[in-house]
Amino acid sequence: MIFSAISVIFFFTLCIHQRDKVWRFFQRKTKRLTGPNDHIFGGYITLVKLWDLGKLLETLVEWSRKYGPVFQFKLGFYRIISLNSPEMIQKLLSSSNSSHLSKPFIYDVLKPFLIDGLLLSRGDKWRYRRKAVNKHLFSYGTLLSYTKIFNEESDNLLKILEERVKSNTDKNAMPIDDIMSSSSLNVISQIVLGKPLHFFAEANNENIIVDLVRKAKAIVTMKIFKPWLMFYPIWRLHPLYQTEKEALKLHRYVVERCTAPSEGNDEDFLFKKDLETDGVSPDGIIEEALAILVAGYETAASGIQFLLFFLALHPNHQDICRKEMDEVFGELENGFITISALKNLKYLEMCLYETLRILPPVPIFMRKLETPLELDSNLTLPTNSVVGIHVQAIHKNPKYYPNPEQFIPERFSEEERSRRHPYAYLAFSAGVRNCIGNKFAMMEMVLVAAKILRRYVVSTTDKLEDIVFLPHMTISMESPINFLLEPRTL
Ligand code: HEM
Secondary structure (H helix, E strand, O other): OHHHHHHHHHHHHHHHHHHHHHHHHHOOOOOOOOOOOOOOOHHHHHHHHOOOHHHHHHHHHHHHHHHOOEEEEEEOOEEEEEEOOHHHHHHHHOOOOHHHOEOOHHHHHHHHHHOOOOOOOOHHHHHHHHHHHHHHHOOHHHHHHHHHHHHHHHHHHHHHHHHHHHHOOOOOOEEOHHHHHHHHHHHHHHHHHOOOHHHHHHHOOOOOOHHHHHHHHHHHHHHHHOHHHHOHHHHOOOOOHHHHHHHOHHHHHHHHHHHOOOOOOOOOOHHHHHHHHOOOOHHHHHHHHHHHHHHHHHHHHHHHHHHHHHHHHOHHHHHHHHHHHHHHHHOOOOOOOOHHHHHOOHHHHHHHHHHHHHOOOOOEEEEEOOOOEEEEOOEEEOOOOEEEEEHHHHHOOOOOOOOOOOOOHHHHOHHHHHHOOHHHOOEOEOOOOOOOOHHHHHHHHHHHHHHHHHHEEEEEOOOHHHOOEEEOOOEEEOOOOEEEEEEOOO
16 A cells, blocks of 8 residues: 555656656756756655755745755645746746746635635736726725724724733733734724624634634645645545545635625625626625735734834844834824825834735745746746745845845935845835835834834844744744833833
């Protein structure tokens, strides 16, 4: 039995390995790409090497330094081409050819959660939906209207933080990840579903699902590294199968909300109405609601926490932010941050960009080529290539960011930014299929961080090097960051 299994794996590996060689024979323009473990069982060695998820991101940075702007590695059966030069990345990401915009097999692990919304869809479906969602959710006018939700929700967050700080009589550093995640989920669900998600959960006498989403992320990553779990009959027997089913509660709320008959006065559920007017089907509305909820909640929650962490590690930068904030807040009515006030929080914004450079919440993204892509005169990537972009490989390249491990927000002054290659910053991806929520996320993160920093001096007992970052669907931490929040007298 074991012998047959090994033989089958060997046979398939051989076929795939040889297929590459045959392909290269015909594609003379494709020069031989180098990379780690470049031999027949290399893919399995890579799997073992990358098994320790806590080291995966570092390993990829190491490989990019060793093998240069483009290299390949295998993950089990699959060959992944890694691009590490802004010029080449631009060739890929700025291509508006639909056949260069698709997502590869690895994204299939997200299908149970996302069905086929923006993050996963391809071709004309993606193009049409992207236009509709962009028009209704992320136009400048709509973005302006979100400041009310951001302000209200961050005021609620401050109340919850205040209770937690009061109950922390020993003044120990404490995690705040649960509070940040619920708050971010409330923001995004108000925008998509018209109400905070806990409203639907409480109506069903159920707890909020932040913890389940966290487990779902871990499940998704596990399936990538244990691909046999993608086979339903095997997955059904796994103990985490039930957890995945529970995590799919998010689906149920979204489906119920999107399929409930309109109540006439349901003015807060504009997402559904707007997409309906643009001809998106009821199933399509569910898909896009799920895509925005999933893509938009954990990323922003992590971004805010990482920003607070870096400012806690660098009190001198925190002081500059606070000075800036005190000036801006001095001119506000009731602490309501308007869009023009947000624009004046320039230094805080620079700190956020620098944070996302060192710790991008989406550390890796990929494309699948459905037609060849010419990267330069002697390198054409063939059809079916899976191309990976490891964001930190660019963000930690001293050519673009000297002393890359240091936190230097000034790198993001307008002057410095204009000197850098536009594809040397990839926290939100770039080009045709970049993050559709980029501006929304920046507004939300700056506003929430400003409100917290205005009220508290933030410090931490953790060190950056002690935190283990796991490349789940978005970056997770093995254990949460601990913060000390010292109330300020305003
Ligand atoms: C710190 C916050 C965020 C970061 C770092 C981030 C990063 C990214 C990245 C790197 C991608 C490209 C993924 C890929 O190509 O596979 C992406 C796509 C996407 N993001 Fe974000 N994101 C953030 C916040 C948000 C928010 C708040 C929303 C929604 C309100 C959102 C919605 C989306 C969607 C729908 C896509 C798919 C776009 C498409 O394929 O057309 N993101 N994001």
